[in-house]
Amino acid sequence: MLQTEILCQSPIFRGISPDDLRELFSRILYQVKTYQKNDLITIGGEICDRLLIIQQGSVKAEMTDYSGKTIKIEDLAAPWPLATAFLFGKENRFPVTVSATSEVEMVSIPKPEFVKLLQMNSLILNNYLNTISSRAQFLSQKLKFLSFKTIRQKIAHFLLEKAGDRLQTVEIMQTQGQLAEMFGVTRPSLARTLSEMSQEGLIEIDRRTIKIPDKNRMNQLLKS
Amino acid sequence: MLQTEILCQSPIFRGISPDDLRELFSRILYQVKTYQKNDLITIGGEICDRLLIIQQGSVKAEMTDYSGKTIKIEDLAAPWPLATAFLFGKENRFPVTVSATSEVEMVSIPKPEFVKLLQMNSLILNNYLNTISSRAQFLSQKLKFLSFKTIRQKIAHFLLEKAGDRLQTVEIMQTQGQLAEMFGVTRPSLARTLSEMSQEGLIEIDRRTIKIPDKNRMNQLLKS
DNA sequence: TTATAAATGTATCAAATGTTACAAACTGAA
């Protein structure tokens, strides 16, 4: 049984009224499947040719490693969609194995039918395009960050990004520990590098605010 | 002047006949702009509210760093689209500054008009979705690779990925130098680690083929 | 075959970062 009041909360159907959504669904083919706790919903490696949206209950996504063991990746609950990034593109396979962690109702829309939905309603189209574009942008940012090798470079990038064109001082909201985790380094290593950069006059630290006296000099760090 | 014979070679319009494409364009608003060599086409940070496709000529994309200097990112030529990943999503700004490297004709389609195109033609819709999804998938893969810290882990991931479930031996097509570049490490470091792993019995190297006697043991490396 | 270039194996040393440990400074609640 389709519950459009819930589905319209999903990122993909956001902004559509439950009634409109019901009307849209009446014009396509779809299934609502029920799973019991621990039932398998998708298997990693399986072809992804339909969009799955959790209508009721919660699931967990696990990845199978090379030795066959599974590692939990994330928990998802209604009304979230599954694997939106793998419905299109070159690699049309579920990257993860998904199983129910409670009684679950799953709306399953075959890819061609979902394409119809996208063409019928520009809001859905925009929502979906925004979802996967944002993901690509997020990944791109993350990748750029990781591309800086040394801790100094990561700090320089982080600070210059935060400062923008205008500001000369940056207010840090995270603890050193959180920053270190973002940077993928250990906390003492980050502290050491900050202290070194401070001694060299690259930055001036006062509690949670960091001043960059010479942005050009800081920028040099990103070159090598 | 719109040249649909060229545009239909573009990833976004692939599979559409020049005539059909002309008909589709007749139903939307668009512009064809001409630029002379060295003219600026987009400026980094500018709002990205239109799709740009190179119809004639070539351009270069440059990124402006914090000190105002520019670094060349890539060269693009007809019939390639620009910044497809930034038309939608949260960050609607061109990440790069694009300028003409020859006389250039650029087709400019405002975002709402492009959305119309997507809705009118399911092939264009599929092409576009495939383009940005593939990008997200590519980035995701790259990120996973970079998330392994030590060279041992990168090698283990690379080999296990190549071997899949079945095979016990992997044939390497690249030189060590190329592999090292993929991994983002120096060639001697890679060679040293390979030789250490070989001594420990983790792998057996014979020219370009590598055997993995114990995949479980290899898999352990990815855990810590 | 031979000459040449490319690829590989290996060694040494330096630099960067991780690991562990502990003290000092800060923060918030009783």
Added chain:
DNA sequence: TTCAGTTTGTAACATTTGATACATTTATAA
């Protein structure tokens, strides 16, 4: 204030990787 928990600064040492150099092996073309 006082005290417990968190955050920060810093030190000593281990580990990993980079940089450089050079000999050896392998591939390629004349």
